[in-house]
Amino acid sequence: MGPRRTEIKRHLPEEEIDEILREAEDKHHIRRIGFVKNLYQGDTIPEAADREGRSPATGTRWAEDWNEGGFEELMPSFGGGRPPKLDEDQQEELVEMLREDQPWKSQEIQHLLQEEFAVEYSPNYLGTFLRDLGLSYAKPRPKRPHQPENPDEILEERVDDALEEGDKSHNKREGEDDDGWVVDDNICTDGGTVLGFFDASKPQPYDNSRRVWYVDDPHIERPLVKTEDSAVGFYALNGESLITFKETEKKERICEVLEGIREQNPGKRILLVLDKHGSHVCKHTRKRAHQLGIDLIFLPSSSPHLNPIEKVWDYLKWTMCPIIVEDEDEFKDLVEDTFDQITERISFAKKWCQKFLYFQKLS
Template sequence: MGEDRRKEIKYHLSEEKIDELLREAKDDRRKERLGFLKNLYYGDSIAEAADREGRSAATGGRWADAWNEGGLEGLMPSFGGGRPPKLDEDEQEQLVEMLREGQPWKSQEIRHLLKQEFDVEYHPDYLGKFLRELGLSYAKPRPKRPWRPENPEEILEERVDDALDEDDQPHNKRKGDDEEGWIVDDDICTDGGTVLGFFDASQPQPYDNSRRVWYVDDPHVERPLVKTEDSAVGFYAVNGTSVVQWKETEEKEQICEVLEAVREQNPGKRILLVLDKHGSHICEYTRKRAHQLGIDLVFLPSGSPHLNPIEQVWKYLKWTMAPIIVENEDEFHELVKDVFDQVTQRVSFAKSWCEKFLDFQKFP
């Protein structure tokens, strides 16, 4: 209901007319809704106006919708006779709180709850309309990663700030790591500014059929059965040169080979690289080699791939390439490299990320 609380309210009646109706009102329910309307006229948000009348924001949202769509008659739908609702407003608010506590729900579960708690039944064809009027949404549930922290964005913001605050200690080093080898290579220069980029691996395939296509009478695509077991390991640079390489595995040695290519393509600058906590990324071998290359690693909070813009790069790459026909695996590998180079020319995938997490005063 967040957007609804700030929606534009239509002025079907003048304030003077609302005051007159309030003085004449005998029914408490009518007074309550007119008072809510007057609060809106005074500039309250929907949530504030409803709260002043002892109602929830969800109820306020329904009242505002009814007023905008039907004026006074819409706001007072059941006060002129007719069959009363199966649940009064207090019971409807009680139901919403029950549904909020146990969400998400199947339709059958809600019908059982209504029968058990309120002794009422709704026909399946009407139940959806009734629930939408209460402010509920109907959609596929999104899985919640149990290992994701409650505040992943705050954690990432703090890690980016720490990485930008350069000091004498290796940023990638952790307590308990070996003492030897944490020295930047002699031939590495990092004083020419900072390159920001995002790192991840993916396994695109040439037979993706998720995109719709136009056809006359046959939607099938004949193609040789080409498949690759390799991983595309990519670096999406916001202000530098992006890199992608195909690797047989995602083991630490091959990941470090990609980091070396990232350094080669972005010389003379410090590299700030955001990546997830894959085992080959977070191990001491990779963290040490990254430090030697002048690359500071910023690890995403656990279970937070949505905070890595390169995920959108891979998604867009797969969408633009499908469906495709290639002769062999090598041709597909080259095609992915070409498309990755084109797609990563766009900085729009990372625009909101930079606005949210990057302190531009610290970013050189």
Template sequence: MSKDRRKEIVRHLSEEDLDRLLSEADDPKVVRRLTFVKNLYEGDTLEEAANRVGKSESTGSRWARRWNEGGLGQLTPNFGDGRPPKLGEDQQQQLLELLRDGQPWKPQEIQHLLNEEFGVEYHPVYLSEFLRNLGLSYAIPRSKRPSRPDNAEDILDERVDDALDEHQDEPHNKREGDDEKGWVGDDDVCTDGGTVIGFFDASHPQPYDNSRRMWYVDDPHIERPLVQIFEPAVGFYALNGESVVSFPEDQTKERICECLERIREQNPARRILLVLDNHFAHTCEYTRKRAHQLGIDFVFLPVGSPDLNPIEQVWKSLKWEASPLIVESAEDSSQAKSWE
């Protein structure tokens, strides 16, 4: 459902003067922008006014802001006759703000923006040099989940501190509403030999690449949904213990608990502090209770924050090393992987 975004527009010109300028204008870019302003004068929303001249709402928002700030001079910069001039210092700052608002950008998108906003066109080779001199960087965008809180690092710090607090009345993994039965450690589990801290995660192939480089000012992130595929590799990356990698049939709670049992076998006699994401098989009572029985306390990452789990970089390194290998089956692929 579209939003009714009516923009308060500064009337730098009367409707009569605006009509006169429209009748005298012969540059299509000037006509398009003046028509856009006239549409706003007549009560159109930003989306409606932009659609009438074949532009997006975001472009219309920029045009309306420029008009409100400086009238015709800001709305139609450098639209004179002859060869388009290069951008001056003030215009470069204006361009930088526009690029910051919509980053990251593909080169052809920047060419289009320069042509639409300033009437300037650069050769592709010179454009790269110009953008670098402007302070931009060119790199592959890093994914950013829309659900990630701004203070994700602080949230994780608080959760780790809480988990390290040994003076707790209730089991650390227990939540309000959980069944009271079963929250007892296994008889053969010993946790008085110190604490092992590690990171737990499952690796899944993604059905798209992330290899296209794009221009950005200071924010290289791009939002992409997480797409999961079955048959994961499940890893425990220990900071001060034994790391473990498993290849379960799936990522159900039963298979995850089997992975936890392997972690306990490789790290006996010590409490285990496990940092992991919010997959249902991890957060459900069944898994949390079994982890407690094994002497494993969970620290859940903030939602949408896989970047805070260093095992993500381990997976990336392993995939890079494995990419040249030629295997004939999934079993061969699992056997070919190493854990370092």
């Protein structure tokens, strides 16, 4: 399907436009007259703009101005007041440069202005100037290079596949031997399905980003409690949640947590949504999970936003960081109590359920 064509009003005959173009001397006028001439010749707006060295967005604006008032509306006006350091065309050229290699630091833009246009703006005015050009100022968002283009679709397919019960092991990969891939004799999984989310975190009982009240000294002098252990949690939608502390996140410790999850949720099949941490995807963990009647649903790469337990951790850390504790044991007890209270709510996974889950398949 080709570019969409905008109906261009023919305010003047083409012969008259040719005459105006021959007599024009100002480069800004010549570019705009040529743009209209291109449209008369049948170009789309992007094609007409490209012939004049301008972007499709600029072409769209020019076409709207022409349709609204002909050359009187289309031609630039620089009269009145102090002339800008960059005229309209130069400003558009600058925006295209900034778009090509974005994002930019303020110092980099100052250097670009000096090198390309031989102008300089004061640091205090530069922000105003750039915002007037339509730029935004915010913290950069790092891209996740390994995230697929369609992580939602991938996860939806994996959830649907896991919900379809059968004799196959969802944890086993093609080509792996059959030795050990047998559900333990004492495990029962015919009483329905429990679905939950699995992850580890390292909450701490302090947060320097939170504001505090003080009379005349904001510094904290009391010793801060700290733990080196990881909190490993299971946020269950329709079962019993679990949190425990482990000194490492190695496969043996992760399997101990899986055993705890099984103990907390007897008699049912368990579906566990988790990321691709090395100790999660290794054969040792996948096999042990199968023996426990736990089917693992791995998130697409670099997609932590698809795991609702991330929101649980964020809320837990935000809730606990102002609380003062005496020692590490007290802190861990507090984390466990807080986690238990928070995970009674399924609101953290509401949108996830609406997107990926069919509740009737959990019965």
